[in-house]
Amino acid sequence: MAREVYPFETIEQRWQAFWKERRFFEMDESSMKEKYYCLVMFPYPSGDLHVGHGRNYIIGDAVARYQLMRGKNVLSPMGWDAFGLPAENAAIKSKTHPRDWTLKNIKRMKAQLESWGCGYDWRREVTACEPDYYRWTQWVFLKLYQKGLAYKKMGAVNWCPSCQTVLANEQVVAGSCERCDTKVGLKDLEQWFFKITDYAERLLKDLDLLADWPERVRVMQRNWIGKSIGVEIDFPVAGFDRKLTCFTTRVDTIFGATYMVLAPEHPFVDEIIVRSDKADRLKKFVTEVKAQSRIDRESQEVEKKGIDTGVRVINPMNNREIPLWLADYVLMDYGTGAVMAVPAHDQRDFEFARKYGLPVEVVIQNEARDLDPRKMKEAYVDDGYMANSGRFSDISNREGMESIADFMEANHVGRRAEHVKLRDWLISRQRYWGAPIPIIYCETCGIVPVPEESLPVLLPHAVDFKPTGTSPLKEMSEFTETTCPRCGKGARRETDTMDTFVDSSWYYLRYLSAGDGTRAFDIGLVNRWLPVDQYIGGVEHAILHLLYSRFITKVLYDLGLVNFKEPFQRLFTQGMIIKDGAKMSKSKGNVVAPDILIKKYGTDTVRLYTLFVGPPEKDAEWNDRGVEGAFRFLNRVWRLLELEGEIVRRVSADDLKGIRHRTHFTIKKITDDIERGFQFNTAISSIMELVNELYARANQGPAAVLCKEAPAVIREAIQTVALLLSPFAPHIAEEVWSRIGNGESVLETPWPRYQQVFLELEKITIGVQINSKLRARIEIDASLTDEALKEAVLADEKVKQHLGDKIIKDFFIVPKKLVNIVIQ
């Protein structure tokens, strides 16, 4: 049996064609209107999109449509983060070329985006794996190279000894290679890095400029950069003519240092081994630690282990000799790779000292001054008073920190220093499917950058994939063999490609100049359109992508190529869509495909439900029954067209006041909800309330007298429903508007404005509390004075009943809301 539902299919097709034909989403460079750059994070083209992905694009589209109606010149572009590992995996598995696989997915996903009714300026589409894009990614690399911000050094990578291949962290499953199950180790390789640490301070400080970013994202970035303030201390090594420097944030505990620990990778370790009588045991220890994969090394499960080197270092504060150990818990790439261990006041040192029987000495006392190393079960890490610290004893440890630092600087045994956790950005990938690093190695000239005019370094198309995942570029002489741009002699090309995060760290600039074969971006255009007014994407990119983009922007700023310091003015991170308690994924089999739902209920329903399901910044559970609810609502909206006359015949003068109030209240509410952080869920619920009120009027008895104003007021209400609904359910909104509105398209109609006079009511209902308990509700004139209000409340029968003859102690009035009568 056919259900009587609104003809969503024809409506949606018609309006999508109309928008395209009228080019509503093509940004007009010559327009004098205020610009609005609405950017949704460009997707990795992995194949089918599900409703969880859809949330991202639907939010972005709703924002773009709202801003168009606010009269802005909106730029809403879309592109593809098209390089990356999955394409290579697919190539190996199904014998397709990564490019074919990627372009096929792009085609499919583009069709899905269009079926959602999302409007983009497709003239500006960018595809990161195409030469006209990655040519400029290579150009960005050269800019960093010229500034000394791209450099080569040894770096450790996950290595599968059986496949002879570098593995990404995600290819290491429980310490073993995902393909052949061999135990994965670390291997040092020459790698390209970007010197992001040079920008750590600015990346940290400029977070203050990003007041419109979610606080939690700023906190995550701050923690990731991880600045700590402390002191670098030089410890002379007994019997060696050298010092070991360690960094500490707790210089106040220096008198309690009972041993020092080096990372096994520390360069001094080799010197020790050469002169040690237990060289074999030390070598064995170092080898064991180095054999651990990164995952194992950083796992908390594995117990810390260490070994005494026999060497002793001298504490510069008290000239005491303490033993030097090696331990796997000290990392070479943080601080100096050497740690002074204070077991009494650091939990990790405490556990290590207890395990190996090293002394524990209290140098910070608690309030009760009763800390005793023999009785301690854990380290005392709080503030306290200096103890056993020579002339620094008895002052507070905070004071001690400063005094000791001053002393060290004066006596040249240490200095104040800052360290950051942030590491330089390793951009080399031993992969095929990425932008080739534009570098040439020449026997005579050394490392030579490819000249800008020779870009792009093209990725060869005809390649042969090994099942092990080894990059095929290495063995392609037609790629590797070249001539040196400097001396003309034979030379060899770099075969590493760039991390895909490089591609995505500048794409928002390319949209302004997509297709321009002469430059990466037009400086004038970029400076006019950036920073992005609203960036929208998943919180999983809160750290890396956003940090790298900020970094690249700052580098371009320093090069005078852009005039803004931050690329993204406002950031919105939407929550995930959950199904059956878990994130949607193919492997879990809980994916909700949008195509079926769109076919059954139409795009507007899917869009409306997606926005209604919950606050967009939070995770939300998908419920197919809820989709039906959204569909019911849109059908109710549709039927307003035929109910209009009925409502007009049934409304009284009072009803009209109520409807007009509700109409204008809804305009205000929705505008506030959108402006105040995209609260689409409550915005939609208030449209539902307006529609519900119109239905209530349609179902009551006919009015005694026909109101002259009725047709205009009811028409205004229905038109308002269409306009307010249009960012969320644009197709039905257009259809309703075109049938009863005054123009062709809602997109050419200004966003409605509310009138203050209609927001104010003559009669209001207030709650009456007696001793904070609600006892009555009374209707009063809104204009009543406090005195008159009090009188009216006390005259109410129900109130009188509850008051009895009790004495009124206090009478609180909350204007237009409630009163609270306090009695004995």
Added chain:
RNA sequence: GGGCAAGUGGCGGAACUGGCAUACGCGAUGGCCUUAGGAGCCAUUUCCUUCCGAGGAUUGGGGGUUCAAAUCCCUCCUUGCCCACCA
């Protein structure tokens, strides 16, 4: 272990600056319409008690501030996310 969120009906969630808790939707129940209802419309729906007037309880638990607390403070519990040997 650290950091950040969050805990409200059977469910998703609302409540803006401390001011009528549970808007809106889902589900459920009843009615109307109907040959039929998996359409539509209407009504009820936090829980307990009820003589049907109403009364009492309620925002993870406990305590506090206040005329007034989901909201502020203290404390405990639970869940989720991110980071994690960071010296």
